[in-house]
Amino acid sequence: RECISVHVGQAGVQIGNACWELYCLEHGIQPDGQMPSDKTVGGGDDSFNTFFSETGAGKHVPRAVFVDLEPTVVDEVRTGTYRQLFHPEQLITGKEDAANNYARGHYTIGKEIRECISVHVGQAGVQIGNACWELYCLEHGIQPDGQMPSDKTVGGGDDSFNTFFSETGAGKHVPRAVFVDLEPTVVDEVRTGTYRQLFHPEQLITGKEDAANNYARGHYTIGKEIVDLVLDRIRKLADQCTGLQGFLIFHSFGGGTGSGFTSLLMERLSVDYGKKSKLEFAIYPAPQVSTAVVEPYNSILTTHTTLEHSDCAFMVDNEAIYDICRRNLDIERPTYTNLNRLIGQIVSSITASLRFDGALNVDLTEFQTNLVPYPRIHFPLVTLCAGD
CATH class of the missing domain: 3.40.50.1440 (Tubulin/FtsZ, GTPase domain)
Structure with a gap:
């Protein structure tokens, strides 16, 4: 039964970065999403699939989305050690931040196209x-x-x-x-x-x-x-x-x-x-x-x-x-x-x-x-x- 993680804003994204790094270490997943062939996670237990999806090529991708209204913090994920772990579509950024203003985050900058x-x-x-x-x-x-x-x-x-x-x-x-x-x-x-x-x-x-x-x-x-x-x-x-x-x-x-x-x-x-x-x-x-x-x-x-x-x-x-x-x-x-x-x-x-x-x-x-x-x-x- 899968869980999707959503990491929002500077704090959310930085905590997310730390969490996924730790999850990978715990489950024996490499920074590129691959799992060594000699490694059976948790003795063949696949419960980690609640947090990771597996591609046809055997890569394990986090069930996660990172969102920030400006790109600086998410760019650290895009260029960091675990950059290959995520699909580019999972890392979402806007052009300008909310300037610590709730109304900008809720009404103006944060308002996506909702059809x-x-x-x-x-x-x-x-x-x-x-x-x-x-x-x-x-x-x-x-x-x-x-x-x-x-x-x-x-x-x-x-x-x-x-x-x-x-x-x-x-x-x-x-x-x-x-x-x-x-x-x-x-x-x-x-x-x-x-x-x-x-x-x-x-x-x-x-x-x-x-x-x-x-x-x-x-x-x-x-x-x-x-x-x-x-x-x-x-x-x-x-x-x-x-x-x-x-x-x-x-x-x-x-x-x-x-x-x-x-x-x-x-x-x-x-x-x-x-x-x-x-x-x-x-x-x-x-x-x-x-x-x-x-x-x-x-x-x-x-x-x-x-x-x-x-x-x-x-x-x-x-x-x-x-x-x-x-x-x-x-x-x-x-x-x-x-x-x-x-x-x-x-x-x-x-x-x-x-x-x-x-x-x-x-x-x-x-x-x-x-x-x-x-x-x-x-x-x-x-x-x-x-x-x-």
């Missing part, structure tokens, strides 16, 4: 996703083809936007996102829209027939056929992450796909990704902007199913957004595009702390800490102050 994967489900989720990624690109200076102009340094050299975008070898910025719908019409708008080059085709997933506003079709019949494909695409995105924080899930409560398929997907994500945070952006049905008579049923069913699997659900009231468009923005007959762009502004405001440097709500768990009083009561209502 978020966005999952957009159903018509509402996909259309909001379209509006959100358009806005993120404008905010970060990324062009519709994913390139960044060479004269543009995003946010003054800040790379916090990498929580939402991954960069390819060719310098293209690709959203860490998946768009899913059980029928192709709405996702086809993304495939043919202005930002079609931004996404990889594998990120846009569609079935052949929709859930017809029926929770059971989204969750049990049509949804079951596509869920493994969706999880596979999400897994590919997760593999590209160095420190996945969790998932942002966009959907409606009223639609068949938004309610049924989302609840199925969240159940499966809980199995595959255990403790990773899951935040929802959910469109709540409203009588004035209703498209199906069964929306209340779908809402009850999806709320019940996802209650244990969601950490925080930001509720967006379609009717309130509709009223803001009419009253404050003088749009006589608001379209879904108007509603979605306004919701995009709200989502952008909420996620800004994840995409730009800051001290508050810098990761998904902090949202829960600040907004959720009890695990089951996790439904903050999104409000937008629109000046009269």
Whole structure:
């Protein structure tokens, strides 16, 4: 049963150096990780494997990581007697230290890239996703083809936007996102829209027939056929992450796909990704902007199913957004595009702390800490102050 040692800061690294030197002496392991052929450790006992892993070449490598925000102390390990014992990837350094300042170690220098994967489900989720990624690109200076102009340094050299975008070898910025719908019409708008080059085709997933506003079709019949494909695409995105924080899930409560398929997907994500945070952006049905008579049923069913699997659900009231468009923005007959762009502004405001440097709500768990009083009561209502 293995143990991993993590040595942090000057003290941690220097103590680690002394410890591993002693472990090697105790177990008869040489400074290059080899063990003399005439040496059977502890009379053939291999309990030392709790602390060492053995490579195919018979080298014993410590199960350890050395971390310091500046390189001086770790460089002593890199150049010391036991330099061959460690793999270079185990010795991690930054460029500048925390200057004995807790806040620098915790919030600024120490804050690594912690990625978020966005999952957009159903018509509402996909259309909001379209509006959100358009806005993120404008905010970060990324062009519709994913390139960044060479004269543009995003946010003054800040790379916090990498929580939402991954960069390819060719310098293209690709959203860490998946768009899913059980029928192709709405996702086809993304495939043919202005930002079609931004996404990889594998990120846009569609079935052949929709859930017809029926929770059971989204969750049990049509949804079951596509869920493994969706999880596979999400897994590919997760593999590209160095420190996945969790998932942002966009959907409606009223639609068949938004309610049924989302609840199925969240159940499966809980199995595959255990403790990773899951935040929802959910469109709540409203009588004035209703498209199906069964929306209340779908809402009850999806709320019940996802209650244990969601950490925080930001509720967006379609009717309130509709009223803001009419009253404050003088749009006589608001379209879904108007509603979605306004919701995009709200989502952008909420996620800004994840995409730009800051001290508050810098990761998904902090949202829960600040907004959720009890695990089951996790439904903050999104409000937008629109000046009269």
